Amino acid sequence: MGAIIEKIITTDEIKTDEYLVNIGPQHPSTHGVLRLLTKLEGEIVHNVEPHIGYIHSGIEKMTEALSYPQIVHLTDRMDYFSSSMNNEAVCLCVENALQIEVPERVKYIRTIFSELQRLASHQLWWCASGMDLGALTAFFYGLRDREDILDILEETCGARLTLNYIVPGGVMFDIHPNFQKNVKAFITKFRKKLPEYDKLLTDNIIFQNRTKGVGVLSREDAIAFGVTGPTGRASGFSCDVRKHHPYSAYPYIKFDEKLGTDGDSFMRWKVRMNEMWESMNIIEQLIDNIPEGDFALKMKGVIKLPEGEFYQRVESARGEFGVYIVSDGKKNPYRVKFRSPGFSNLFTINHITKGWKIADLVAIMATFDLVIPDIDR
Amino acid sequence: MAFEKYDFTPITQSIHQALIENISPLLATVIEWTIIGVLYLLFIALFGLLLVYAERKVCAAFQQRLGPMRVGPWGLLQTIADFIKLLMKELITPKSIDKFLYNLAPFIVIIVPFLTISVIPFAPGLQALDFDIGIFFVTAVSSIGVIGVLLAGWASNNKYSLIGGMRSGAQIVSYELSVGMSLITMVILAGTMQVSEIVELQRGGWFLFKGHIPAFIAFTVFVIAGTAETNRGPFDLAEAESELTAGFHTEYSGIKFAFFFLAEYINLFIVAAMATIVFLGGWMPFHFGDWTTFNNAMDFIPGLVWFFMKVFGIIFLIMWFKWTFPRLRIDQILTLEWKYLLPINLFNILLMATMVLLGWHW
Numbered sequence: 001m002g003a004i005i006e007k008i009i010t011t012d013e014i015k016t017d018e019y020l021v022n023i024g025p026q027h028p029s030t031h032g033v034l035r036l037l038t039k040l041e042g043e044i045v046h047n048v049e050p051h052i053g054y055i056h057s058g059i060e061k062m063t064e065a066l067s068y069p070q071i072v073h074l075t076d077r078m079d080y081f082s083s084s085m086n087n088e089a090v091c092l093c094v095e096n097a098l099q100i101e102v103p104e105r106v107k108y109i110r111t112i113f114s115e116l117q118r119l120a121s122h123q124l125w126w127c128a129s130g131m132d133l134g135a136l137t138a139f140f141y142g143l144r145d146r147e148d149i150l151d152i153l154e155e156t157c158g159a160r161l162t163l164n165y166i167v168p169g170g171v172m173f174d175i176h177p178n179f180q181k182n183v184k185a186f187i188t189k190f191r192k193k194l195p196e197y198d199k200l201l202t203d204n205i206i207f208q209n210r211t212k213g214v215g216v217l218s219r220e221d222a223i224a225f226g227v228t229g230p231t232g233r234a235s236g237f238s239c240d241v242r243k244h245h246p247y248s249a250y251p252y253i254k255f256d257e258k259l260g261t262d263g264d265s266f267m268r269w270k271v272r273m274n275e276m277w278e279s280m281n282i283i284e285q286l287i288d289n290i291p292e293g294d295f296a297l298k299m300k301g302v303i304k305l306p307e308g309e310f311y312q313r314v315e316s317a318r319g320e321f322g323v324y325i326v327s328d329g330k331k332n333p334y335r336v337k338f339r340s341p342g343f344s345n346l347f348t349i350n351h352i353t354k355g356w357k358i359a360d361l362v363a364i365m366a367t368f369d370l371v372i373p374d375i376d377r
Numbered sequence: 378m379a380f381e382k383y384d385f386t387p388i389t390q391s392i393h394q395a396l397i398e399n400i401s402p403l404l405a406t407v408i409e410w411t412i413i414g415v416l417y418l419l420f421i422a423l424f425g426l427l428l429v430y431a432e433r434k435v436c437a438a439f440q441q442r443l444g445p446m447r448v449g450p451w452g453l454l455q456t457i458a459d460f461i462k463l464l465m466k467e468l469i470t471p472k473s474i475d476k477f478l479y480n481l482a483p484f485i486v487i488i489v490p491f492l493t494i495s496v497i498p499f500a501p502g503l504q505a506l507d508f509d510i511g512i513f514f515v516t517a518v519s520s521i522g523v524i525g526v527l528l529a530g531w532a533s534n535n536k537y538s539l540i541g542g543m544r545s546g547a548q549i550v551s552y553e554l555s556v557g558m559s560l561i562t563m564v565i566l567a568g569t570m571q572v573s574e575i576v577e578l579q580r581g582g583w584f585l586f587k588g589h590i591p592a593f594i595a596f597t598v599f600v601i602a603g604t605a606e607t608n609r610g611p612f613d614l615a616e617a618e619s620e621l622t623a624g625f626h627t628e629y630s631g632i633k634f635a636f637f638f639l640a641e642y643i644n645l646f647i648v649a650a651m652a653t654i655v656f657l658g659g660w661m662p663f664h665f666g667d668w669t670t671f672n673n674a675m676d677f678i679p680g681l682v683w684f685f686m687k688v689f690g691i692i693f694l695i696m697w698f699k700w701t702f703p704r705l706r707i708d709q710i711l712t713l714e715w716k717y718l719l720p721i722n723l724f725n726i727l728l729m730a731t732m733v734l735l736g737w738h739w
Binding site: 019021027028029042043130133134135136137139140141144200201204206207209210357358359360362 | 436439440441442536537540543544610611613614620621622700701702703704705706707708709
């Protein structure tokens with residue numbers, strides 16, 4: 001790595017009072033093995049160059065040797081905080097290609113699971129970004145409440161993080177008898193807990209000074225960079241896949257797409273906080289109305305997709321997650337491409353952190369909610 | 378008064394007499410110095426460990442955890458075990474550092490609490506140095522610490538350390554003004570800089586109540602600036618974990634790291650002790666007007682206990698700050714000092730001076 005830095009120093013024109021700092025690959029605020037080659041002048045950030053590849057696991061290549069049900073469990077390992085959404089994307093893509101319709105019960109269960117995961121993911125984002133801003137107590141508040149969701153998920157599917165619950169044609173098991181009761185209990189509890197989050201951080205004057213007006217991403221830039229998810233919506237870019245291309249049970253329910261206006265760190269924060277409320281609304285609309293029926297279709301032992309190209313997108317906790325399958329009619333795909341939200345979101349960082357301080361770089365990264373294996377799959 | 382019976386002067390005097398009668402005065406002085414030195418060394422080491430334990434328990438309470446529970450009853454021996462671990466750890470010296478300055482920095486940092494603690498009266502008659510410029514001595518000596526932090530940041534030859542050191546330099550130099558000025562405000566009220574005298578003057582009532590409005594302002598400013606001067610959250614920029622990994626002490630390990638760690642906690646104690654002495658009457662018990670029975674009951678609590686009760690109250694307050702607030706940014710910290718605290722302080726000094734001149738205080 002030394003040689004690379006040497007080269008950059010000699011080739012790039014660098015002023016005497018600028019210096020390079022390698023933030024990462026091992027650094028507390030990068031939430032994984034991301035390396036930011038940062039050009040600083042004193043405290044002020046002049047240039048940020050994200051370097052990825054430290055956790056590259058070759059998932060896209062691996063899929064070419066695996067059957068479709070096997071691909072599903074690899075997607076758990078990409079964005080591990082929205083594994084349910086990733087599973088769903090692959091399964092929907094396969095089902096669309098086979099032109100089969102899953103039972104209504106499956107749609108409801110899938111949507112509830114996705115929203116529960118979105119809640120868990122936003123809780124973890126909340127506590128981790130609180131920690132990035134120096135509020136260490138936030139970390140434990142978030143994890144305390146996330147634990148409840150993980151327990152609910154564990155009860156039904158046995159896993160807490162990498163669920164691998166959604167399979168082509170349905171879900172792996174039927175929901176646990178306690179599932180509905182526990183989810184409702186959790187929602188009632190969390191509705192009381194969520195205002196605590198605001199009390200601890202959002203209303204805090206230091207927090208507002210740290211985030212308001214910092215790292216503004218305009219709507220035009222958000223669209224140009226392909227920024228999606230809460231980050232894009234904070235800039236006023238209406239990009240919710242659940243709204244624009246509804247899938248599973250989303251067509252049956254009413255919910256708002258939470259849009260922001262300013263596109264600064266505080267707005268990104270606010271949009272995610274609002275999304276937590278909205279997720280609870282969605283779950284409440286669905287949880288009592290889960291129709292009776294099969295939890296999965298009877299699928300063939302070997303799933304073969306017809307020849308052609310198939311694309312399916314879903315709204316993961318971080319933005320638009322897309323699966324693009326090229327099939328040549330065999331039991332494993334010819335080529336799979338995942339469109340991960342984190343990748344597009346990350347690369348705006350140089351654009352919006354220029355001129356801000358190192359502390360702001362950390363705050364901006366925190367509000368982007370980056371998961372590195374999602375970027376670097 | 379009843380609490381005079383807890384005076385330590387007879388004990389110290391009798392030791393002094395016994396020594397001076399039996400051996401030569403020079404040797405007696407040397408022995409006395411040694412005893413005092415050893416006592417302070419023990420106090421700093423043990424109290425530092427106690428504070429680390431207290432911080433872990435307080436932070437655990439805020440975060441709905443139990444904190445250390447495994448080593449000893451309620452985890453009481455946890456910090457001691459940690460300290461032994463730090464003692465035995467390898468001292469890693471990175472390549473291409475300034476070896477002399479790198480090794481010097483922790484010692485400069487640890488010297489400060491040893492010097493400042495000498496003027497603090499723990500109880501009547503329990504004070505090592507009692508000169509007429511006590512407050513001035515504390516403010517002067519406590520500024521040495523920043524040199525150690527800057528040296529550590531510079532000598533480590535690490536960019537994170539350098540940024541941390543520079544941040545801490547800017548911060549401590551700025552906030553020293555506020556600490557000094559809020560102390561000056563109270564010195565105006567007291568009319569003396571001798572620490573024992575200041576405590577004695579509060580026999581009739583703590584300065585916080587005697588000096589009412591300006592004293593309250595000075596107290597608030599002192600606690601904020603004191604928190605900033607000890608580099609504690611929300612002003613812990615110098616070692617901002619999420620930004621600079623560990624700031625100026627990134628490259629230190631083992632006992633050298635322990636020096637920084639210990640110094641931070643003892644500085645916390647000193648800030649709390651100074652606030653106690655200047656605003657809350659030091660070891661003076663709490664009295665309320667002419668409630669004689671209540672006042673007599675209060676007098677039965679020894680001065681040493683009063684002192685530590687107040688100190689722990691303020692330490693708890695400062696810990697509360699750390700575990701509640703997010704971190705400020707460097708420019709916001711300097712703005713807070715130069716645009717808000719400093720003008721408030723200057724105005725407050727004027728207010729206090731006017732009040733003392735016109736005799737509006739109690």
